[in-house]
Amino acid sequence: MSAVSNEIEIIDDPGAPAHVPRAADLNPRSEKRAEQQVAILFGLSGVGSLLLIYSYVFVADDIFIFIPIMGNQNAHQLGLGIGMAMSLFFLGMAAVHWAKTLMPETEIVNHRHEFRSSDEDRADFVKTVKDGVAGVQLGRRKLIKRSLAASLGLFALPPVLLLRDLGPLPKKQLEMTSWKAGTRLVTDPGNRPILASDLEVGSVVQTLPAIAEGTERLLSDIAKDPVLLIRLRPEDFQLTPEKFAMTHEGIIAFSKICSHMGCAVALYEQQTKHLLCPCHQSTFDVTRGAKVIFGPAARPLPQLDITVDAEGYLVARAPFNEPVGPSFWERNSQ
Amino acid sequence: MTTAEKRLGTVANYVDERTGAAGWMKKSLTKVFPDHWSFMLGEVCMYSFVILLLSGTFLTLWFDPSQREVVYEGVYEPLKGLKMSAAYASTLDISFEVRGGLLMRQIHHWAANIFMAAIVAHLLRVFFTGAFRKPREFNWILGILLVTLGLVEGLFGYSLPDDLLSGTGLRITSAIIQAIPLVGTYISFFLFGGAFPGVGFIPRIFTLHVLLIPGAFLAVITIHVMLVWYQKHTQFPGPGKTEKNVVGQPILPVYMAKAGGFFFIVFGITAFLGAVASINPIWLYGPYNPGQISAGSQPDWYMGWLDGLVRMAPPLETHAFGHTISWNILIPALIVPGILFTGMALYPFIESWITGDKREHHLLDRPRNVPNRTALGVMSITFVLISLINGGNDIFATVFDLSINQIMWFSRIAIFILPPLAFVITKRLCLSLQRADRDLVLHGRETGRLVRMPSGEFVEVHEEITPQERWTLTSHEQQPALELSETDSRGVRRPGGFKNKIRVRLSKAHAVSVPKVTAQELKEIEHH
Ligand code: HEM
Ligand code: FES
Numbered sequence: 001m002s003a004v005s006n007e008i009e010i011i012d013d014p015g016a017p018a019h020v021p022r023a024a025d026l027n028p029r030s031e032k033r034a035e036q037q038v039a040i041l042f043g044l045s046g047v048g049s050l051l052l053i054y055s056y057v058f059v060a061d062d063i064f065i066f067i068p069i070m071g072n073q074n075a076h077q078l079g080l081g082i083g084m085a086m087s088l089f090f091l092g093m094a095a096v097h098w099a100k101t102l103m104p105e106t107e108i109v110n111h112r113h114e115f116r117s118s119d120e121d122r123a124d125f126v127k128t129v130k131d132g133v134a135g136v137q138l139g140r141r142k143l144i145k146r147s148l149a150a151s152l153g154l155f156a157l158p159p160v161l162l163l164r165d166l167g168p169l170p171k172k173q174l175e176m177t178s179w180k181a182g183t184r185l186v187t188d189p190g191n192r193p194i195l196a197s198d199l200e201v202g203s204v205v206q207t208l209p210a211i212a213e214g215t216e217r218l219l220s221d222i223a224k225d226p227v228l229l230i231r232l233r234p235e236d237f238q239l240t241p242e243k244f245a246m247t248h249e250g251i252i253a254f255s256k257i258c259s260h261m262g263c264a265v266a267l268y269e270q271q272t273k274h275l276l277c278p279c280h281q282s283t284f285d286v287t288r289g290a291k292v293i294f295g296p297a298a299r300p301l302p303q304l305d306i307t308v309d310a311e312g313y314l315v316a317r318a319p320f321n322e323p324v325g326p327s328f329w330e331r332n333s334q
Numbered sequence: 335m336t337t338a339e340k341r342l343g344t345v346a347n348y349v350d351e352r353t354g355a356a357g358w359m360k361k362s363l364t365k366v367f368p369d370h371w372s373f374m375l376g377e378v379c380m381y382s383f384v385i386l387l388l389s390g391t392f393l394t395l396w397f398d399p400s401q402r403e404v405v406y407e408g409v410y411e412p413l414k415g416l417k418m419s420a421a422y423a424s425t426l427d428i429s430f431e432v433r434g435g436l437l438m439r440q441i442h443h444w445a446a447n448i449f450m451a452a453i454v455a456h457l458l459r460v461f462f463t464g465a466f467r468k469p470r471e472f473n474w475i476l477g478i479l480l481v482t483l484g485l486v487e488g489l490f491g492y493s494l495p496d497d498l499l500s501g502t503g504l505r506i507t508s509a510i511i512q513a514i515p516l517v518g519t520y521i522s523f524f525l526f527g528g529a530f531p532g533v534g535f536i537p538r539i540f541t542l543h544v545l546l547i548p549g550a551f552l553a554v555i556t557i558h559v560m561l562v563w564y565q566k567h568t569q570f571p572g573p574g575k576t577e578k579n580v581v582g583q584p585i586l587p588v589y590m591a592k593a594g595g596f597f598f599i600v601f602g603i604t605a606f607l608g609a610v611a612s613i614n615p616i617w618l619y620g621p622y623n624p625g626q627i628s629a630g631s632q633p634d635w636y637m638g639w640l641d642g643l644v645r646m647a648p649p650l651e652t653h654a655f656g657h658t659i660s661w662n663i664l665i666p667a668l669i670v671p672g673i674l675f676t677g678m679a680l681y682p683f684i685e686s687w688i689t690g691d692k693r694e695h696h697l698l699d700r701p702r703n704v705p706n707r708t709a710l711g712v713m714s715i716t717f718v719l720i721s722l723i724n725g726g727n728d729i730f731a732t733v734f735d736l737s738i739n740q741i742m743w744f745s746r747i748a749i750f751i752l753p754p755l756a757f758v759i760t761k762r763l764c765l766s767l768q769r770a771d772r773d774l775v776l777h778g779r780e781t782g783r784l785v786r787m788p789s790g791e792f793v794e795v796h797e798e799i800t801p802q803e804r805w806t807l808t809s810h811e812q813q814p815a816l817e818l819s820e821t822d823s824r825g826v827r828r829p830g831g832f833k834n835k836i837r838v839r840l841s842k843a844h845a846v847s848v849p850k851v852t853a854q855e856l857k858e859i860e861h862h
Contacts, residue, residue, distance in 0.1 A: 009852050009853040009854050010808065010809070010852065010853060011804055011805060011808045011809075011851070011852075011853050011856065012801075012805075012853070013573060013574065013576075013805055013809065014573050014801035014802055014804075014805055015573055015574045016573055016574030016575075016581065017573060017574075017802055056433055056434065061433070070610065076433075077436060077437065077609070078609060078610070080433070080434050080437050080609070081437045081440075081605060081606070081608055081609020081610065082606070082609050082610075084437065084605045084609070085602050085603070085605035085606035085608075085609055086602070087602075088598045088599075088601040088602035088605055089598065089599055089601075089602025089603065089605075089606065090602070091595075091598045091602075092594075092595040092596060092597065092598030092599035092600075092601070092602055093595065093599060094595070095591050095592070095594055095595030095598070096591070096592050096595035096596065096599065098591060098595075099587070099588050099591035099592045099595065100592070103587050103588045103591060104587075104588070105583065105588060107366075107581055107582060107583060108364065108366050108581070108582070108583070108584050109366070109574075109579050109580070109581050110364075110365065110366040110566065110579065110580045110581075111578060111579055111580075112566060112577070112578050112579060112580060112696060114694060115469050115565070115694070163524065164524075166524040166525065166527060166534070167523045167524040167525070167526060167527040167528050167532065167534070168523060168528055169520070169523065170519045170520060170522075170523045170529075173523075173528075173529045174512075174519065174529065188625060206625070208625070219531050219623075219624060220528060220529040220530060220531060220532065222623060222624050222625045223505075223529070223530050223531060223624035223625075224529075225625075226624075226625040256625065257624075260509075260662070260663075261505065261506045261509035261510070261644075261663065262505045262506070262508070262509050262530070262624075263502055263505060263506070263627055263631070264624070264625055264626055264627040266626070266627045266629070267629065278627055278628075278629050278631050278728070279502065279506065279627070279631055280641075280644055280645040281645060281727070281728065281738050281742065282649075292649055294739060294742075295645070295649070295742075296644060296645060296646070296647045296648070296649055296662045296666075297649055297662070298649040298650060298651035298660065298662050299651065325509075326509035326512055326513070326660070326663070327512075327513065327651060327658045327660040327663075328512040328513065328518060328519045328658065329512075329513075329514070329515050329516055329517075329518055329519060329657055329658065329659070330519055330656075330657065330658075331657070331658040332656040332657070332658075333653075
């Protein structure tokens with residue numbers, strides 16, 4: 001070895017160990033046996049293929065069989081899968097076993113060469129490039145150089161521009177929901193209006209804004225509109241007067257869309273009165289206006305101002321006073 | 335000559351007269367591939383990619399990549415009559431009505447997991463053995479590109495069925511995009527074709543998933559493998575192996591038969607998993623509805639560590655001048671992974687800057703002989719593992735009867751403490767292993783047999799190791815630390831003194847090692 005940087009005397013390389021022949025190289029009986037083993041493996045692969053064909057054509061897909069450990073299994077699915085697995089796996093095993101036991105296994109030595117080109121080649125290359133570039137004469141042809149740069153710059157714009165119609169501009173869409181003053185809260189699912197008097201203390205209801213008969217909700221609305229109604233005893237709350245004024249007889253309404261990344265905040269713990277988002281476990285304290293008490297969310301869930309209409313049904317008194325859901329650059333409120 | 339040989343000869347002649355391929359083929363077919371189990375990891379990547387192409391193409395024959403709303407009328411009773419996207423409905427059809435469809439879906443998803451696992455294992459092999467050193471830096475960078483593509487391809491893949499679980503993943507994806515200052519909202523609206531969930535995302539990622547990204551994969555994998563071919567494979571040090579040679583089996587026939595066979599074995603194992611182990615049973619989750627969620631929402635494991643980072647982030651947001659910056663999203667989802675991947679891509683250059691080593695390397699390092707690098711690797715793995723554990727904190731909490739708060743706080747603290755600790759421990763471990771190697775060469779192997787000396791004391795008989803083993807344990811080089819004097823030969827202070835100081839410090843840390851046994855020392859021992 002040439003490349004040793006520290007000047008110590010190193011131990012000599014004894015060279016590659018001598019080749020040890022395999023059983024099948026020495027003994028015709030072992031050779032025969034190895035040959036048979038390979039044939040058996042190929043055979044098993046064939047059995048797998050047949051199993052697959054049989055299961056595809058003849059096994060109905062509503063037959064279940066009991067397999068220890070795995071329990072009840074669909075025979076059709078299992079037959080297809082196991083058949084395919086066998087047909088592939090044993091084909092591979094046969095080839096590998098064949099290579100390992102019977103094909104010549106002597107090692108060969110190849111030589112490496114440094115990748116660096118010879119100095120001559122490099123010099124020639126540099127000269128060729130220089131000559132080529134000189135022929136272009138960019139240095140002398142200032143006008144061409146500048147117009148080329150300008151046109152290349154412009155050339156890059158159309159491809160970007162062509163992507164403009166991928167979608168509409170955001171405008172104020174992220175800031176708005178379907179809630180308006182007077183919109184009734186309706187159950188989801190069911191679309192039934194909710195009588196404040198029907199809500200018991202401790203109950204939770206998922207709601208959406210009422211929509212006109214015969215219209216369809218857009219998924220993009222369902223991504224912003226859901227509201228959770230929770231009824232506590234009014235004395236359970238520790239809210240600022242403004243926030244308390246947004247509740248109705250102990251009923252408080254929050255956006256169900258997590259202020260972290262927009263998952264549905266779906267878990268409510270009765271005892272602690274905490275709302276928990278299953279995505280990253282942000283935890284919101286309902287009694288304190290959905291203040292974040294744990295997890296990565298940085299803001300409370302927006303609260304919807306609610307009251308009842310003339311018939312006693314719960315309605316929004318005003319739209320949300322801040323955008324719901326995850327933050328974004330243009331968001332302009334705490 | 336047999337007739338078969340004659341016929342083959344005619345074909346070969348026809349092709350060669352038009353391409354001159356024989357010369358090149360002759361050389362290629364005697365090309366040597368060194369054998370080691372860890373060299374198969376790259377092959378597993380390649381094979382699972384082929385499996386993905388085959389099973390994925392099967393799925394495209396029935397999959398309908400559309401967010402158009404349909405009413406489900408298929409055979410799966412619990413969802414009958416429900417409104418859902420055509421994408422979800424067609425995935426149900428593939429699962430329940432296309433014979434072999436469920437098997438193919440499961441094979442496809444298992445193959446994706448095996449693909450990512452193999453890529454990560456392959457990357458670690460290359461890292462810990464120093465295979466990324468000159469002249470293989472290009473291939474290292476291509477490898478990092480492949481991991482990144484794999485993450486994106488996998489995310490897009492499991493988002494296609496448009497079920498409740500993957501839709502939640504897309505909700506989070508859109509929130510990450512929205513968090514990018516200045517342009518985030520616009521990018522999100524363009525990608526999704528409007529406010530989330532939009533109308534265009536599933537068909538768009540479908541095109542990316544089945545056409546653009548596989549195409550990019552194919553191109554990068556081709557260059558990657560061609561470079562391996564051209565630069566020849568590295569080999570582990572051992573008797574008869576040098577920087578100037580490659581020792582192994584020729585392509586034809588052994589390597590070809592083994593590699594070909596191995597493809598079928600990998601495919602077979604994937605099919606077996608697809609047959610017996612259910613994966614992503616989307617019919618249990620239901621169609622996506624942004625107002626709902628399934629508890630225990632988890633991405634595939636290769637995205638899980640990112641989710642874990644997001645979960646442990648502190649609740650930080652900045653509100654200023656009418657704008658919001660969500661550090662709680664930007665840091666864990668974009669900044670930290672960005673630093674990690676950039677650092678990985680640059681590592682070969684950083685290391686060669688530290689060591690000042692600009693030579694070619696074809697003999698691999700045993701990880702213990704480069705303690706600093708090995709420790710850095712284990713440190714990074716520790717970082718990712720803690721994140722991954724936190725990504726599954728809800729599951730760990732139920733399984734081990736802990737509270738999520740406990741795991742979250744453990745992770746928040748551990749992510750700062752454990753990786754450096756792992757570094758220190760690994761480095762020490764490497765040095766003790768070097769010491770053990772040294773003892774082995776000097777004193778041989780302990781046999782457990784005790785002999786009584788004339789003086790009455792007992793000593794253990796040591797068995798000398800073979801010259802081959804001795805060579806393997808001592809043939810690595812131990813590069814001394816860089817010495818950069820602060821002044822040049824004329825006594826003038828060099829520019830960049832601070833940079834040099836850091837470089838010398840790092841170089842010193844990198845060069846720490848237990849001196850290996852020299853021939854001199856062995857001779858001295860023999861004389862005793
Ligand atoms: C190379 C890396 C690839 C990765 C990591 C990957 C990953 C995935 C994953 C995780 C899924 C979800 C499967 C499920 O549980 O349903 C998926 C779905 C799908 N993939 Fe791929 N895939 C890859 C390549 C391909 C290719 C090359 C094609 C087609 C040519 C393809 C076609 C599809 C289709 C049509 C689906 C949706 C159908 C369904 O889920 O039933 N994939 N992919
Ligand atoms: S989306 Fe609710 S915690 Fe992240």
